[in-house]
Amino acid sequence: MSNLLEVNKVSKNFGDFKALNNVSIAVPKGSIFGLLGPNGAGKTTLIRVINQITMPDNGTVHLDGEALNENHIKDIGYLPEERGLYKSMKVGEQALYLAQLKGLSKAEAKTRLKYWFERLEIGDWWNKKIQELSKGMAQKIQFVVTVLHQPKLLIFDEPFSGFDPINANLIKDEILRLREDGATVIFSTHRMESVEELCDDIALIHQSNKILDGRLIDIKRQYKINTFEVGIRTNNKAVLQKELSEKFEVSKANFKSLEDELKLNIKLNGDAPNDLLNFLTSKGDVSHFVELIPSVNDIFIQTVKNN
Amino acid sequence: MNHLPLIIKREYLTKVKNKSFIVMTILSPIIMIALISVVAYLSQLNNDKVRTISILDESGLVESAFQSTEKTKYNILHNMSLSDAKAIVKETSSYGLLHIDKFSNVDDISNHIEFYSEESPSISIISNLENQLEKKLTNIKLEQQGVDVSMINASKVYVDIAQESFEGEKTSKIDSVVKLIFGGAAGYLLFMFIIIYGNMIMRSVIEEKTSRIIEVIISSVKPVQLMLGKIIGTSLAGITQFVIWIILGGVLMTIISLVFGIDMMQSPQQDMLQQAMESPEANSQIQNLINAFYNLPITNLIIAFILFFISGYLLYSSLYAAIGAAVDNETDTQQFLLPIIMPLILAVYIGIFTVIEDPHGTVSTVFSFIPLTSPVVMLMRIPFGVPIWQQLVSLLLLIGTFMFTVWFASKIYRVGILMYGKKPSYKELIKWIKY
Incomplete structure (x- = not known):
């Protein structure tokens, strides 16, 4: 799969402050790419570099194989974290203006806006002023404006903030649909469960440096610790635990279940999972057998702490 | 992509459609004009008022100097004491009383002239009175010393320097x-x-x-x-x-x-200009004004x-x-x-x-x-x-x-x-x- 966006060794200094240090990322075409990192890590600066708001001191950015230039403005849709609209302007006028700034003709923008307003059931907002709308309502309009010109690359910075669960779900479905239609999405958020749910690839930025990137599955494989969470029904828990701890690394596990069973985390040292399973079935009834896969949250915290 | 026209259009339209902008645009000239009219109206009222000034000239030398005008009337009092005159002036609510003491010597007279009034008089009135008195007394003194006043008047010369640049512009x-x-x-x-x-x-x-x-x-x-x-x-x-x-x-x-x-x-300045216009040079003044624009x-x-x-x-x-x-x-x-x-x-x-x-x-x-x-x-x-x-x-x-x-x-x-x-x-x- 080819990459839609390639950021190559980009650095950016603000005075003495290093905001980005030799950061490279590659965003595959048609993927949802999670850009993660603690507050102040440099995510927003990187996003601004991609949007040509900030010029990098060093390094290059290529979109669709072409060095970033003015013509790419219409290929990118950006929903910033710090977002707002003109308070005293009418919704329709405002959306038309912003769409025209992205290079759409007025007529084209109007047709598409009508379509999207119908789709999100906000058609009757056209003549309202932004100050009459709630925050969530305004966010919906911003979302529409971001995707209206059908950009190849969509950049969402905390897209779900300000939405109730119903609307957040609606927006999530729209993002997935846009990806199906061929768009590539960069997704920056602190909500790890949505990363888990949506992202194919991630990059982790910490203190201006990229410290981790790749396909989410590969990263999880890399971070897994060969540990299984098991539940087993037995008459003599203490004996079984002792027997197990002679063969494997064992620690207490905590998960919810209906039975009163022995719950353990068991780490395999070179043994195959089947060896463990065979051993367990010979000792009692196995009610629970799951490989512990690290969550994005765990990976995030662990990696940031280690750096 | 050049979005400048689009941005200009939005900025212009949002400014022009803004309510406070519209209100300011319409209200400002109305308020300004209203203020100017009130001031003009008030000063007109003020100008229309006629002042009466009573004069008690015990020397009998200068009273002929005061000629009533549209805005100032002079009321010449005769044969009464200063205190009587004051009482009358107070009753008739004249603006004030000018008292010239009984002396025959011009220098003595000029040192003993007084103005009595309810409130302190305006500077322009006092200086106006002073001007008239000075003129009259100077003439009397000149005559006393045997100088022909008409000859002096006749020999007055007025100078108006014509200005011209080296390029010949007047x-x-x-x-x-x-x-x-x-x-x-x-x-x-x-x-x-x-x-x-x-x-x-x-x-x-x-x-x-x-x-x-x-x-x-x-x-x-x-x-x-x-x-x-x-x-x-x-x-x-x-x-x-x-x-x-x-x-x-x-x-x-x-x-x-x-x-x-x-x-x-209408303003005091204009009055003065009007007075100037009434002089023989008026025509040339107007001509000058027109020339000034062309120049x-x-x-x-x-x-x-x-x-x-x-x-x-x-x-x-x-x-x-x-x-x-x-x-x-x-x-x-x-x-x-x-x-x-x-x-x-x-x-x-x-x-x-x-x-x-x-x-x-x-x-x-x-x-x-x-x-x-x-x-x-x-x-x-x-x-x-x-x-x-x-x-x-x-x-x-x-x-x-x-x-x-x-x-x-x-x-x-x-x-x-x-x-x-x-x-x-x-x-x-x-x-x-x-x-």
Whole structure:
């Protein structure tokens, strides 16, 4: 799969402050790419570099194989974290203006806006002023404006903030649909469960440096610790635990279940999972057998702490 | 992609459609005209009042000097004591009583003249009385010493120096006044325009920052384009407002003077002018006034006005835009506004005090070259005839500075619009330029 966006060794200094240090990322075409990192890590600066708001001191950015230039403005849709609209302007006028700034003709923008307003059931907002709308309502309009010109690359910075669960779900479905239609999405958020749910690839930025990137599955494989969470029904828990701890690394596990069973985390040292399973079935009834896969949250915290 | 026209259009339309803008546009001339009419009406009332001044001339020498006019009536009292006269004056509610003591010597008389009144009399009345008395007493004294007064009057000579430049252009005192009015109006107009619409630009930049729309916009357009669009759009709205003010003001003024018969232009100065006109030289005065208009370097004035106005305005408004970008809210702007307003006020003061005194003196000339003051000062100087090379040099300096400030402002703007939370210091602003 080819990459839609390639950021190559980009650095950016603000005075003495290093905001980005030799950061490279590659965003595959048609993927949802999670850009993660603690507050102040440099995510927003990187996003601004991609949007040509900030010029990098060093390094290059290529979109669709072409060095970033003015013509790419219409290929990118950006929903910033710090977002707002003109308070005293009418919704329709405002959306038309912003769409025209992205290079759409007025007529084209109007047709598409009508379509999207119908789709999100906000058609009757056209003549309202932004100050009459709630925050969530305004966010919906911003979302529409971001995707209206059908950009190849969509950049969402905390897209779900300000939405109730119903609307957040609606927006999530729209993002997935846009990806199906061929768009590539960069997704920056602190909500790890949505990363888990949506992202194919991630990059982790910490203190201006990229410290981790790749396909989410590969990263999880890399971070897994060969540990299984098991539940087993037995008459003599203490004996079984002792027997197990002679063969494997064992620690207490905590998960919810209906039975009163022995719950353990068991780490395999070179043994195959089947060896463990065979051993367990010979000792009692196995009610629970799951490989512990690290969550994005765990990976995030662990990696940031280690750096 | 060039979005400048689109941005200008939006800026213009949102300004013009704004409710407070519409209210200001319509209300300002109405309020102004109302104020002027009230003042004119009141001063007319004042002028119509007839004052009576009683005179008790015990010497009997000077009473013939006082001839009643439309506005002042003189009531000559005879054969009574000072205290009786005072009582009568009080009763008849005259304005006051002028008492001339009984002396035959002119010097004694002049030292013993007194004016009694309820409230302290106006300076103009006293000096008027003094003038008449002085004239009369001087004549009496001259006659006493055997001088023929009529001969003195006959031999008075009036001088009116005709002014002409080496190029043969005739000028006069009235010329200077007309030039002053033109130059002053041009300079002041620019000053007002910068203050009003510069602030408007600044507020609109701050609004974009506080509403957080800025990042969405500059992901589509270059900050410089946005800034220029803002400046031009707001200026066009300003010009619209100015034109409406002038038209509305003119119409209202005509209506009011027709309906209520109030002459807006009536003022004491005009009375004096009218008196002057009644003299034999009146015709030549009017001729002079007309000549004065023709003598103005009209073409030069118009071209220079447009060029200096635009460059001067752009210079200042880009600074206003930069300030708006540097801060988060309007209360933080004071610190940065001062250094902008200072040269502007300085320019107007130099224009008023120095250019009038000596339009081609060192101070006026120097300040008409310094870019921050040159638009105002040069506009005030031009009616007096400034060599073309001076205008060109000043304009080039101004345009150079204007390009520099736009560059400088756009740097600050570019960084500032994305900075939230803290008020930057001057040091930080300088740092931003390197970002």
